[in-house]
Amino acid sequence: MDDWPEVRGGYWVSDTPQPAPAAQPFQQNNYQPQVASDDEPGGEITALSDEFNSTTLSPQWHFIHPAANNTYTLTGSSYEVVTMGPDENGDPQHVAILGEPAPSGDYMVETKLTTGVPFDNSCCYNFAQGTLFIYGNDQNSIKMDVFPDFDTRQTEFGKQMGPVPPNYPIYGNMIVGPAAATTWLRLVKRTRTDGTELYTAYTSNDDEHWMRGGTWEHNLGAGAQIGISAENAAGFTMDFDYVRVYRLKR
Numbered sequence: 001m002d003d004w005p006e007v008r009g010g011y012w013v014s015d016t017p018q019p020a021p022a023a024q025p026f027q028q029n030n031y032q033p034q035v036a037s038d039d040e041p042g043g044e045i046t047a048l049s050d051e052f053n054s055t056t057l058s059p060q061w062h063f064i065h066p067a068a069n070n071t072y073t074l075t076g077s078s079y080e081v082v083t084m085g086p087d088e089n090g091d092p093q094h095v096a097i098l099g100e101p102a103p104s105g106d107y108m109v110e111t112k113l114t115t116g117v118p119f120d121n122s123c124c125y126n127f128a129q130g131t132l133f134i135y136g137n138d139q140n141s142i143k144m145d146v147f148p149d150f151d152t153r154q155t156e157f158g159k160q161m162g163p164v165p166p167n168y169p170i171y172g173n174m175i176v177g178p179a180a181a182t183t184w185l186r187l188v189k190r191t192r193t194d195g196t197e198l199y200t201a202y203t204s205n206d207d208e209h210w211m212r213g214g215t216w217e218h219n220l221g222a223g224a225q226i227g228i229s230a231e232n233a234a235g236f237t238m239d240f241d242y243v244r245v246y247r248l249k250r
Contacts, residue, residue, distance in 0.1 A: 010036035012214035038212055039188045039200065041108050041246035048100055048226070048245040052079045060100045064135060064227060068096040078114075078239040083128045085234040088160060089171055092138040099135060099225040100243075102189070108246045109134075109226050110186045112207070115146050116237035119181040123151040130238035132185045133227035134199060136220035139163060142199045144176070144185045147232070153179040157201040159216040177203035177211030186210065188248065195219070 007013060011034070022029040050058050055074050063070040073080040079098065086094040102109075113130040129147035139162030146155055158173040186202035197220060201213040226245065230238040 006212065007214075009033040010038075010212050036212070038210060039108060039186075039202070040249040041110070041244075042249040043247045045103055045107070045245040045247065048103060049243060050079075051242045052240065053077060057098075061098050062100070064097040064099040064225060065093050065095060068094045070096045070098075072096075072098070075239070078241045079228065080237060080239045081228075081230040083230040083232060083234050083236045083238065085232065087127070087129075087231040088133075088138070088141060088143070088229075095229055095231050097133060097135060097227040097229040099133075099227040102134060102220075102224045102226050103245060104222070106188075106190045106248050108186055108188045108248055110184065110242075110244045110246070111228060112182065112184050112241035113146055114182045114239040114241070116239075117148050117153070119153060121151045121153075124148075125233055125236065126150065128233035128236040129156070129231055130240065131227075131229045131231055132187060133225075133229060134187055134189065134220060135225045135227045136218070136223070139170070140218065140220055142187065142216055142218055142220070144187055144201050144203070146179045146183050146185075155179045155183065155185075155203045155213075157213050157216070159199075159218060161218065172216075174214045176201050176213030178205065179203075180205045184210075190248075 019030040021031040111132050117125050125148045127147050129145040131143050131145040134142040141160045143158045155176045156173050160171050162170050184204040184207050188200045190198045197218050198215050200215045202210045204210045228240050
């Protein structure tokens with residue numbers, strides 16, 4: 001995993017022109033990369049964290065969509081839920097999302113996800129996914145998930161936004177680190193001085209070595225919620241071992 005490629009030293013895609021690197025012998029390289037430091041968890045926000053070790057849901061939780069099939073199982077060590085078919089892009093009101101208020105300020109949210117999709121490169125269970133959300137509303141969200149695409153297994157870091165002008169895309173995504181049957185997921189929220197929210201994704205296959213992904217800009221606002229969900233292709237069990245929310249280490 002230490003050799004996994006990163007764009008611009010971990011800062012990823014730029015929104016401004018960048019100096020071109022030297023492409024021919026004797027040219028001078030005007031591009032000097034800077035390596036981004038990884039975000040690290042600081043103090044845990046215990047009121048928003050849950051190990052799912054109880055047989056009843058903590059009162060911090062609620063279901064964002066009451067009309068969805070919000071059935072679940074608490075196994076004593078995880079929150080277990082089965083994919084039902086809908087996803088947030090096609091039929092959000094019928095996506096079962098277990099939610100809680102996101103904290104104010106900058107924070108990190110982390111979960112450990114075990115997917116019931118076979119990890120033997122078999123096909124086809126397309127897009128059955130366990131998802132970690134930062135949910136603004138049914139048109140605006142950030143998500144990190146693990147999903148199958150034919151015989152591949154991928155991580156996905158997505159952004160949904162709306163309303164938008166006609167013929168304008170409402171959704172975009174990128175890949176972070178490699179997926180596994182059990183994958184750890186992190187989303188980090190920072191706010192610029194102008195109020196723009198920046199969301200950065202991380203994934204891990206061992207809870208020790210973390211792969212930093214790209215960063216989305218969004219404006220989900222003070223009412224944003226942290227959520228976990230199983231969605232898209234029906235019939236696959238997703239287990240969330242915990243949800244932990246942290247302030248960022250300074």
